[in-house]
Amino acid sequence: xxxxxxxxxxxxxxxxxxxxxxxxxxxxxxxxxxxxxxxxxxxxxxxxxxxxxxxxxxxxxxxxxxxxxxxxxxxxxxxxxxxxxxxxxxxxxxxxxxxxxxxxxxxxxxxxxxxxxxxxxxxxxxxxxxxxxxxxxxxxxxxxxxxxxxxxxxxxxxxxxxxxxxxxxxxxxxxxxxxxxxxxxxxxxxxxxxxxxxxxxxxxxxxxxxxxxxxxxxxxxxxxxxxxxxxxxxxxxxxxxxxxxxxxxxxxxxxxxxxxxxxxxxxxxxxxxxxxxxxxxxxxxxxxxxxxxxxxxxxxxxxxxxxxxxxxxxxxxxxxxxxxxxxxxxxxxxxxxxxxxxxxxxxxxxxxxxxxxxxxxxxxxxxxxxxxxxxxxxxxxxxxxxxxxxxxxxxxxxxxxxxxxxxxxxxxxxxxxxxxxxxxxxxxx
Numbered sequence: 001x002x003x004x005x006x007x008x009x010x011x012x013x014x015x016x017x018x019x020x021x022x023x024x025x026x027x028x029x030x031x032x033x034x035x036x037x038x039x040x041x042x043x044x045x046x047x048x049x050x051x052x053x054x055x056x057x058x059x060x061x062x063x064x065x066x067x068x069x070x071x072x073x074x075x076x077x078x079x080x081x082x083x084x085x086x087x088x089x090x091x092x093x094x095x096x097x098x099x100x101x102x103x104x105x106x107x108x109x110x111x112x113x114x115x116x117x118x119x120x121x122x123x124x125x126x127x128x129x130x131x132x133x134x135x136x137x138x139x140x141x142x143x144x145x146x147x148x149x150x151x152x153x154x155x156x157x158x159x160x161x162x163x164x165x166x167x168x169x170x171x172x173x174x175x176x177x178x179x180x181x182x183x184x185x186x187x188x189x190x191x192x193x194x195x196x197x198x199x200x201x202x203x204x205x206x207x208x209x210x211x212x213x214x215x216x217x218x219x220x221x222x223x224x225x226x227x228x229x230x231x232x233x234x235x236x237x238x239x240x241x242x243x244x245x246x247x248x249x250x251x252x253x254x255x256x257x258x259x260x261x262x263x264x265x266x267x268x269x270x271x272x273x274x275x276x277x278x279x280x281x282x283x284x285x286x287x288x289x290x291x292x293x294x295x296x297x298x299x300x301x302x303x304x305x306x307x308x309x310x311x312x313x314x315x316x317x318x319x320x321x322x323x324x325x326x327x328x329x330x331x332x333x334x335x336x337x338x339x340x341x342x343x344x345x346x347x348x349x350x351x352x353x354x355x356x357x358x359x360x361x362x363x364x365x366x367x368x369x370x371x372x373x374x375x376x377x378x379x380x381x382x383x384x385x386x387x388x389x390x391x392x393x394x395x396x397x398x399x400x401x402x403x404x405x406x407x408x409x410x411x412x413x414x415x416x417x418x419x420x421x422x423x424x425x426x427x428x429x
Contacts, residue, residue, distance in 0.1 A: 001040045001077075007185065009028035009038050009144055010335055010429050011137055016042065019075060022133035023095030026081075026106045029137035030271035030298050031210070032187040032202055035107040036079050038137065043105055045072030056235030059084060066090040076101045081106040083124075088112075088132075095131040106132070108335040110214050138301040139183030141335040141426040142328075146188070147178060150428035152412050154336045157420065158365055158401045162234035166412040175373075175424070176311035177407050179324050183331060184300025198308065199301035203228070211266045213248040219263060224251055225306070227263050231273065231295055232303035235357075236326040238292040238348065274298045276330065279345035279358040281366075281397050290348045300327035320374070327358055329406050329424055333357060333369070336429040347388065355388050357406075365401045373408040381405040382419040 017141045018025045027035045047069055049058055062084035070076060070090060081087045091104050142148035151166035170178075180196055185408060187195035207228070211219045212429065230247035240262055248255040276294035277400050281426050297303055303324060304314070312323045334344050341362040348354040357369040368388055370381030386401040392399070404420040412426045 001046065001273075002045050003037070005042060005142075006037060006041050007144065007188065009034060010141065010339060011038060011135060011139075012041065014339055014408040015039075015105075015137055018133040018135055019105070021101060022099060022131070023099065024091050024132040025135055026108065026132050027135045027137055028065045028111070028150075029273070030110050030139070031109045031205075032184050032186065032198075033137050033139045033298075035109070035113070035137050036077075037185065039077045039079070039107050042079035043075050045074070046077040046079060047052070047072065049078065049080045049087075049104055055083070055278065062086050067094065070094055070104070074100075075105050076103065077105045077107070077379055079107050082108045082112045083108060087114060090347035092131045093378060109270070111271075117176065136338070138331060138335055139301075140185055141183060141428075142178060142186070142424060143332070145178075147174070148332075148425050150426070152420075152422050153428055154333075154359075154427045155429060157404070158340060158361065158367065158403070162411070162414060163259060164412050164414050164420050164422065166426045168410055168412070168423035170408070170423065170425035172315065172373075172408060173311065175325065175328070176314045179300045179314065180304045180309075180311050182299045182304075184299070194300050199299075200305040200308075203305035206267075206272055210270055211263070213271050214266050217266075219266060223248065223255070224263060225260075226251055228267075228302070230299070232306040234292050234295050235300070235303045236294060236296065236323040236330070238290065240292070243316050264364040272302060273299050274334075276344060276346045276357070279347045279355075279366075281347075281392055281402045290350065292348075294346045296327060296330055299331055301326050303327065313409065314386060316397060322373045325373045325408055325424075329369075330357060332424060332427065333359060333406075336360075336427065339429050342390075353384065353387060353391070355385060364398055366398065367402045367404060369404045369406050371406050375407065375409045378407065378409075378421055380404050382417065382421075383417060385419055386417065400404060 015025060027039055029035050066086050067090055095103060096243055143150045182199045184198050187198045189356055197362060207221050207224045211224055226248045228424060230244045245255050245260055274296055276296050278291045279295055280289050300405055330344060337344060337359050342359050345358045345360055347358050355368040356371045358366060360366045368385050370385055372381045389400050389403060402420055404422055407423050409423050412422045414420055
């Protein structure tokens with residue numbers, strides 16, 4: 001079901017690989033990130049479970065003969081499958097009966113948790129392990145949206161490429177706009193002013209409808225707004241729950257630890273927040289490593305929408321701009337590292353030494369990244385990275401594949417000390 005207007009995504013090759021090795025593939029991720037478009041690009045038939053004209057019929061079939069919903073040319077896409085959770089076990093059983101690869105693609109915008117299903121008879125009987133492979137999508141990176149020229153490859157850096165010479169055309173104004181617009185595929189070809197409305201519409205839908213619908217538990221919109229605003233103000237930091245609660249209590253004295261966890265759980269299930277876990281390597285010294293997560297959204301535009309600010313306001317507050325820029329870089333590095341089977345973490349020890357982001361691959365390779373919006377901070381970032389590398393116990397842990405300062409600047413190059421300086425406008429997978 002190819003679409004000539006489809007804009008290629010980095011996960012396209014991952015989806016094809018998983019279809020070659022699994023009977024079914026589940027694509028998860030936040031709403032509006034392009035899951036359906038990507039799945040349609042690989043599918044030969046589709047079942048839209050949220051089609052309002054046919055939903056009642058589909059639900060009746062799901063209750064009586066769900067296997068009928070699987071009929072169609074393969075790979076068959078079942079869009080928003082969680083509308084009828086019985087489809088999970090139906091797909092799993094179909095794959096059990098016929099071991100052929102690439103039969104089904106499922107998409108879902110929420111994490112399905114059987115604990116939320118009050119009817120035990122409707123709970124999923126099997127995790128799908130060995131039958132249904134998983135693929136996580138996020139909003140578009142700057143390379144996917146065509147704003148990064150992609151002249152520096154993350155894969156090549158991990159493979160030992162030492163030549164980095166390029167120039168980014170992105171200005172500070174361009175980066176501020178990209179942060180506010182976000183990586184939502186529908187915005188890429190929109191008028192610039194119209195595109196800025198999309199993130200706010202997404203934020204509004206989360207606050208007023210999705211957060212309550214995800215676990216069928218009513219959430220107060222004003223309280224959710226307060227929580228999201230606090231998370232936005234503390235983006236890219238290790239701010240504690242106590243700080244978030246303190247912020248919310250300024251307008252809501254009834255806020256409790258338990259309530260915050262309920263609201264954060266809903267945001268996690270919707271893939272709205274995606275905090276960064278701490279990286280814990282073997283060190284030469286006995287320095288303690290902080291294990292707190294770093295606060296992060298799946299896309300920086302959500303923070304901007306929560307605070308009601310625009311590109312001009314971001315540029316005026318250059319300090320906060322830096323935290324939002326780190327959020328943008330986090331999103332892109334998560335997208336770029338996915339084909340490498342990599343995860344993005346952060347490092348911070350009790351002596352104050354930190355690395356904004358650590359890219360850790362399943363094969364043991366790793367790289368440390370400092371995010372610096374301005375060129376004047378490159379020296380500081382490079383020194384931090386070298387100090388971290390020297391603290392690693394290389395008898396028990398591998399040396400870093402590379403050290404990189406990721407910037408909002410113009411030039412990509414390799415410093416004399418071996419540290420790479422790379423503008424986000426040059427990077428790709």
